[in-house]
Amino acid sequence: MINEIIGLNVRSVLVIGIGGGGDVVGSSITYSLAVNEGKEAVLGAVLWERYINDIVPGPIRVQELRNAEVFGNYLAMVDGDTYAIREGRRVVPQIANVLSVIKDDGLGISISGSVNDVARELSTYVNKYGFDAIIGIDVGGDVLALGNEDGLYSPLTDSYSVAVLSKVQDYTGAQVVLGIAGPGVDGELDRDYVLMRISQLASKCAFLGAYGPTRGDLMILEDILSKAVTEASGLVYRAAKGYHGNVGIRGSTKNVKLDISSSITYYLDLRKIISDLPLANLVINARDPWDAMRTLNSKGVMTELNFEEEVYRYYKTKSKIPSPEEAYLMIKEIKNRLKSQVQLMSNQHGSTHH
Template identity: 80%
Template sequence: MLDEVIGFNVRSVLVIGIGGGGDVVGSTITYSLAINEGKEAILGAVLWERYVNDVVPGPIRIQELRNADALGDYLAIVNGDTYAVREGRHVIPQIANVLSVIKDDGLGISIAGPVSSVAKELSDYVSKYGIDAVIGIDVGGDVLALGNEDGLYSPLADSYSVAILSRVQDTTNVPVILGVAGPGVDGELDRDYVLMRISQLAGKGAFLGAYGPTRNDLMILEDILSKAITEASGLVFKAARGHHGNVGIRGSTRYVRLDVSSSITYYLDLKKAISDLPLANLIINAKDPWDAMRILNSRGVMTELNFEEEVYRYYRAKSRIPSPEEAYSMIKEIKSKLRAQVQLMNR
């Protein structure tokens, strides 16, 4: 199937969870597909954990990793024993939890630097190791956001990664596929809205196919979920096991509608989709995620980095992370302030 999705017979593929945190868990469905079809597959992930696992704002830097082999400033070979030390705290990236189950090494990607610099290292890696195709997986579908959606609050890692992958494709001419696993399962963009965006991109010839997990995929995923910290990818599994109806996420501060279709991964041709991904295009020349945050904020778009910095201030003041209800209130307040700032600028 992957050969049909990519468009030619591939020998090796790099599968990357592009949104940080638990996206790498949902990415294992595509990774398993590649392995089962006899491909040489490498599992990668953007190293950026959610605040419940890492209270320090922003992505993990390569220099913060332990039990990993740095390949440069932004890439490292990681394994099941890899962890990061951030302000004295030990943080286990979700890719390490995944690799401890599948018993393999993987690629950790730090997006702490300029889009151009991360893309250069990743392009060199793709060329050096003869990667035939790159597949970036976003769980939930925020990567398809336009920026003005009410529920959107964490588009930065996805969009930054897409900007990087777009440059990799231009540099290497290796096909880059954008996968959306479990539309709407992260509780931000509504499932029907994500499917509508996929349909719009299909109208531009970007849709390449879709894949649902097999029983064997789900057995592996169940083992991974016993170790990994993720809600959204867990709902992909739950949907495949037959859950139908609404389910709470983020401490039941929002709800996701699930059925078996919520377990599907949809594949898009990034080259044909990129012109309709405005957030990635806005930050294509960003110097780092903080620079990207400022660019997106200037358009009234909130990011997870805004939220993480607010959570960190709260943590420093109260020595605990906020409850889900407090976190949700923070998100609403940040979004409200950004809208007010943009309205003031446009007067």
């Protein structure tokens, strides 16, 4: 099936959770598919944890990793014992929790450098180990956002990673597939909206197939979920186990519609859709995630980095992390602030023409 999805006879495939946090957990389903079909597969993840697991804003840097074999500035081989030390605190990236269950090594990717530098380094790795294909997995489907959606608040990691993968595709010639696991399960974009975006992209001949977890995949996923910290990927599992209806996540500040379709991963051809992913195109020349944040902010798009910096300030003054309700209010406040800034800019811009 992997051969059909990718469109060639694949020997080895790199499967990457592109959105940071628990995306690597949802990616384990596609990884299992590759392994079960006798492919050489490596599981990778963008190293950027949610604030509940890591209070320091921004991606984990490879220099902060322990029990990892670092090569270059942005990549490291990691395993079940890998952790990071960030401002004196021990942070276990979710990929380490996953690898401790599947008993394998994996690839940690730090997007702390420019899109181009990270892409160059990843390309060298892909060429060196002869990967025929890369499948980047986003749990929830924010990666398909246009930027103006109401529920959207963490588009940076996804769009940065897609920008990187798009350059890796150019540099290496490897096939790059974008997988959307569990449309809407992260409580940002609504499920029906994500499915509509997948349909739009399918109309450009970009739909490569879909895969739902088998009983074997679910047994592995269940083991992983006992170790890993992730709400969204947990909902993919619950959906596959037959839960349907609404479920609250992020301390019930977000509502997710779940049914059996929420367990499916949809695969898209990155080359055919990249021109329809405006946020990835906006950050394609970013020098680092902070630079990307400023670019997105200038278009009125809020990012998780805005939110993490706010949370960090809160933590520094109050020595505790905000409650889900407080976090929700912070997000609303950041969004409103950006909206009025953009409004102001366009008014000023407009007035210079008179």
